[in-house]
Amino acid sequence: MKKIFLVYFSLIAITMLSACQTNKYNNVIKDKTPDPSIRIEDLDNNNKERPNIFYFDTEQGRSLFEVIFWDKMEDDHYYQGQIKNNDVRIDRVFKGKKIEVGPLPKNYELAMTFSQKEPFPSTILGKVQDDKGHTYNWKQSYESEAADHDYLINLPKFKGKKAKIALRMIWLNKNGDCIGVADKFFILEKQ
Template identity: 70%
Template sequence: MGLVGKIVKKLFTFFLILTMISLISACQSNKFNNTIKDRAPDPSVSIEDLDKSTKDNPKIFYFDTEQKQSLFKVIFWENLKEDHYYQGQIKNNDVAIENVFKGADIEVGPLPKNYELAMTFSQKEPPPSKILGKLKDDRGVTHQWEQPYDGLDADHEYLINLPTFKGQKAKIALRMIWLNKDNECIGVADKYFVVSKQ
């Protein structure tokens, strides 16, 4: 009976450890559990000149907030508490784009003919679920689009698909939306910058 008891005890311990590992894995699969921050993360946004005709190193421009090359505004965050939800519009980017740039002195970024616009977050920060983009060119034409935030893999940056426009300059507002597993909005932040065709 003692031998059976020891076997049962070992089996019980084994299954208990297995259950605990499963629970830990399930918790970590929720990207918000271990990455709750006090403030919304300001992403790194860069544009790379893909022109192969030059022999120089790839030319990359970073839309950095601290260097006054972009603006960053948090709309809703509250430490990513999943029981507090944003009640505003999350299907359209309702930014009044002209008002955002009034009085703002930011450096205009280059928009090469062949380019790649990328957005990245630190691996310690939760990436958004989707991006609501808005572009207004200097002719007054506005374009809007939506795209999910899905990185190809850990070694690739997430690409932003700017729509084509006919003007020379464009003001851009990228609204980042964070959703929980029930598609309820728990975070909203905006990244603004200006590009000029090269």
């Protein structure tokens, strides 16, 4: 009787664990596009004048979040736009918008986090436009070391003092079809 109970319990546990796994290859995504948490941390422990972590919350006016495409996979409907380059026009996004500028310390860590219940994107397409008119683009895959680990953003160095940042998140299904695109925008100023 104990063996039968252990076998059933093991099967139930395995089924529950596999059902709880959320990854970037799910064919079905949630109703609402997840807005990631973005934070920058000052890694210099000697600086006591200001807080060492700054959060770019959309609700507090520290960032902007825009959904480009999000579908529940009904009728095999996929995003047909550009997903290899971040083609956002940064000046247009920030025009007329007031958002709080975040600090960019000399030694920092810029991280993105999604709730464990939310699907995370496959790719991040980044764009930086500094106040001297230079634009920098980069691409990085979204691979988290563990479910509770923050994903680090590889921000390129820029020449100006202040920069507008655009992070385009791309969600792909297991077949490589684009099922979601969203942009996160914020501003950084060198300290």
